[in-house]
Amino acid sequence: MPTRRALLFGGGAFAAVLLATAIALVVALAGLKQLRTGIDLTVLPSWLWYYRGDPALRSWLLRGYSVAGLIGAVGGLIVLRQRRPLHGAARFARESEIAGEDLRADRGIILGRKGGRFLTFGGSEHVLLEAPTRSGKGVGIVIPNLLNWPDSVVVLDVKRENWQRTAGFRQAGGQEVWLFDPLTTDGRTARYNPLSYINRDDQVAVIDELQKIALMLFPSPDRGDPFWAESARTGFIGTGAYIAAMPHRPFTIGEIYRLMTQGDPKTTLPKLVEEAATAGVRLSMPCVNAIADFTSGSDNTFSSVRQTITSKLSLWLNPYVDAATSISDFDMRDLRRRRMSLYLGVSPDNMERVAPVYNLLLQQLVDLNTRTLPEEDSTLKVQVLALLDEFVQLGRAMTIANSFSFIAGYGFRLLPVIQGQSQLRALYGDQVARSIITNCGVEVAFTPKELDVAKELSERLGFYSFKAKSKSLTIHGLLANRSTTESDQRRALLMPQELMQMSRKDMLVLRAGIPPIRAKKLFYYRMPVFKRRLMRPPEIEAHPLPAHARPAAPRPAPSGPPLANAADEKEKIVAPVADDVPGETDTGQIPDREMTDAEISGNVVIPADALVLDDIEVPKRGASEGEAKAFVEQMIARATDQREPA
Template sequence: MSRKRMRIAIALLLYLPLGLCGADALAGAVFTLANKQMPEDLSLTSWPESWRAYREDPIQRKRLQFSAAVGGFIGFGLPTLLVLSLTNQKKPLHGEARFATHDEIQQAGLYGERGVIIGKVGKRYLVYGGQEFVLLAAPTRSGKGVSIVLPNLLHYDESVVVLDIKMENFAYTSKFRQAHGHHVYLFNPFTTDGQTHRWNPLDAVDRDPNRRVGEIQAIGQVLYPNHNERDAFWNESARNLFLGLTLSIMETPSLPCSLGEVLRQASGKGQPIKEYLQDLISTRAKSNAPLSDDCTAALHRFCATSENTMASILATLTAPLTIFSNPIVDAATSATDFDLKQVRAQRMSIYVGIPANRLSDAALLVNLFFSQLIHYNTVDLPATNPRLKHQCLVILDEFPALGRVNILAKAVGFMAGYNLRLLPIIQSLSQLESVYGEKDARTFVTNHACQILFAPREQRDAQYYSQMLGTYTADAISTGTSRPLGWSNGKQASSSSTHSEQARPLLLPQEVKELGDQRAIITLIHTKPILCDKARFYAEPVFIDRLKRISPFLASVGKRMPTQAELEEAAFVRRELSVEIPRLDLELHRAKVERRMRPVQPDEPIDLSKLAMDLTTLPPVVARDPPTAKEVNNLVDAFVAQLQWTDKVDDDISEKMRPVTEEGKAQRTEKQVDRSLMDREREERDV
């Protein structure tokens, strides 16, 4: 029941006793007048007393019945007709579109405290709770960051994963979120100062032989999607080779298991790729750790193709992986510092920082990041796993720049049930359609129950918004003048006017484009559209006060609102609003990739945290006493390969890494033998 009808029902219940009394008094008055007497000294009991006194008289009985009918009609009939006229009004011919009132906004539940801030009406924030998705359509430089993203990062208390193109969001809000109990991470694979947390997509792959193939193939689907039938064969073949190389790396503990290593293995290490893979399969088959059937089958399928086909498949494989030839990207994806599977189990804030000038290069990597986020968090429902007690808001700034996220296009209809909440940001509908196609783009938009519309710049979008807002019925008056022939000979002209009902859009397309930079339109299901103000964080005392509690510099300005220059100084110069991020050890990573080693000096400190390792990745030990020399060598090699140690100080490390000459052999002790030489000796001994 609507609020209006509920009020009418309450009014009727309150009117019932009053109407009964009024009808009784009116009936008594009418009966008195019918007997040609003045109605004096009437009371609520006048008519009942007259009924008891005169009901046996046929004439008076008719007068009593007539007076009761008149009193009942006036007391109850007229109010009933009035109510019916109010509740059954004729629908306007062309609709009755309008913006929502404060009561309707209240009824929609937008004046709550928990949820996504979507705007502001008066002094009250509009907060959209629940699990439904929110879509923001805003052209560039329209204030989408300062009025939607930053306010929510300073308000939303559950987990967030945010695509941070300019890294302004991290600079302004990360320390605040950490202070409120969040684990804060920044994944910035193109960092110029080495400050980034690491994320390795292969670390999330289950090592169970029964599950890992499917999860590797899921990564391959992102790297080599089938966008058209023409390239289907090459992409499928590239996914097969990707599966084989990834499995071979996983089954070789001495190699780093990363996408960068997949690229290095695809180079053939100086050999033709077919010869390299065949030697790898043959050598491992003769050892105590042969490659798995899944691995060898995938590699054999690749090697069975012709030379030209093989070259094309290899080119398809390496095309999306060339990004990992960048040492910084390779290091940033060589290990994992945070678990995407935990975003619903604990409060986490993950900022994916991508410089705007590297967005096209990083699109596939970021696509893979969010694909894994959705893939691993749409397995267990919160109702079946009590650990999943937090909602995760996924803020996707410049969403179309990621390219087509296939899993998102398919999962958008059921993700909300897993407590994953989307807030994608697009510039225009045409931008979204260029990536997903018109049909899928419309489906994607439809699955967002709340849409925030900033003043568009494209005429097509303005027309679409105008149509979406609907029309109302407007009275139109047209006038005309008729002049008879020869009117100049003294005959006067006659004029006429015609009244008609016309459809008028709530906002014309040009009016939509003229909204200005302070206002926005919100559309919700089951609610009239809302015309609201933008909640710009720098103009809202509640958000500035939260930043002042974090930044001594902002606190020093006192009660006044800081200027934009002061906010930028606190965030970017003094860095008082962001958390410290560890730096990549690029020298260590390069040494691990190149498999360099040297003797440890007696007085050299060792970072024990770099000696931590996963013992489950070591080769299994056969229960035999004593073990064979090959088993010992394999175990020691795998153990030492996991030690994260390299020389960061000595400048002569390159000298120590040079190939060993005959003169050098004579000068070095057995403990100072180069690791690569030891490997070659062991391989020769094994053969």
């Protein structure tokens, strides 16, 4: 079936030929002096056929077609030279333009709906989502793509909602699914050790890889003296290389932190180097030189550099983080070899704390997967989609920011989520922010909440010209003169206030080369195609804390009978006491038990019922020193009496 465009083109061409023929006939008849009123047009075809061999007729027909061509050329020039709209001609995209820009692909990144069909971007470029908080980015972009993207994904999962709703479906599709949440208190998390990707037996590789990780952890500041960051990198590299050479030590960032905080590293690190040499352990020269450089400064300089390192690694003071980064359960280099789903889970209250770990993980993800092109390794057949919700809250990550310009060639597609472009500029500066935005082939914008964001978006949508009429009335005595003037005026396609009042069901899609698209958001929970894919997530194995991070055993209670509540206090007891269990006796000892998370954190509130003063009178506020002393003596005496055997 011919398309509508082809039919229109064919009809236009046929009409142009008919018009040119009509003009040629008029010119020929006039030249042959046969043009007169009352001519019978029905006999023209037979007349032309009869005189088809007449040279005079042929000559005049040729002249007629030339005149028709000249008229057509002049008309075309007039059309082309028509003045463009003074203020532009902004409008929304048509369906033909949408389909021509790979936004109706069968597979790709789902953006929304337009005309009852999915807007699916099938290109290899990145997608930038600008959406304020609580605007539906999870239900409209993140979850639909996790329920549709067939290859590997890495997703920053605030509140674990994406894991709860999509991990079961992705696992049922044959994928490995991992949830990494280093601050979970129950140990149910996958583990990721940034140093596990280093071959600790290769001293050259150790230094090379530690340099990359050190640059990620201690980037040079845009302003200020880079000395402290560079010195911190030296200390980190030297200490890490020493640990790598000691087989009995765990090769983890937590171990580096412990070595930096135990004792005085300014004296202990050189001693450890000497002991290693005495024991026959061969340390690399870069390791020895880095430790010597790190510890050779003045006490004040060393203390400042050390604090620079430990402050950046202070999260590894947390036993949960130390345990979650002690070993790797997954290999990020396999994301392009087999289909995997990696969820970076975090609760909102822990986002700021865990950001350095996720910042490092994502930077290392980019570094590890941009060493080999898919064309160089036939096993790298899987595409990877990175859904980076709250991208700015991860902090400054130059490895990720710089990768926007080249990582698409390695099979990676990034989908960062920001609240506005001003966030990127504030974090990375104008140049880097512009590079990130420019390298995103599609931008999706939800209803903005801030006026500055709305103004910027309105400017980008463009303006169009319209004719405005103004009427005036001039009165001269008894005479009135009315006049009307018409002028070109400018109007934004959508003004800032219109953008801020745009329906929360609507969204805008911006793609270079075509006008903006006004589309509808998705709501996965209203769409059967997504609802039937919701499955229960898999169970996660719990991992115990490492030995060095386990809490000490609780101290036993003193021997003797427990303190009894006074008779006049029993009315204050709210909850009834359970009956004694037959066969059990009260020994007066506190039973051994596992410490709770609250006790480990040190924030334990002693209930009021546990503070029994019996008949001892508590001094009132402002009591004299003698009254306070008497109160303390009574407490000591009673405690001493109760410890004596009955």
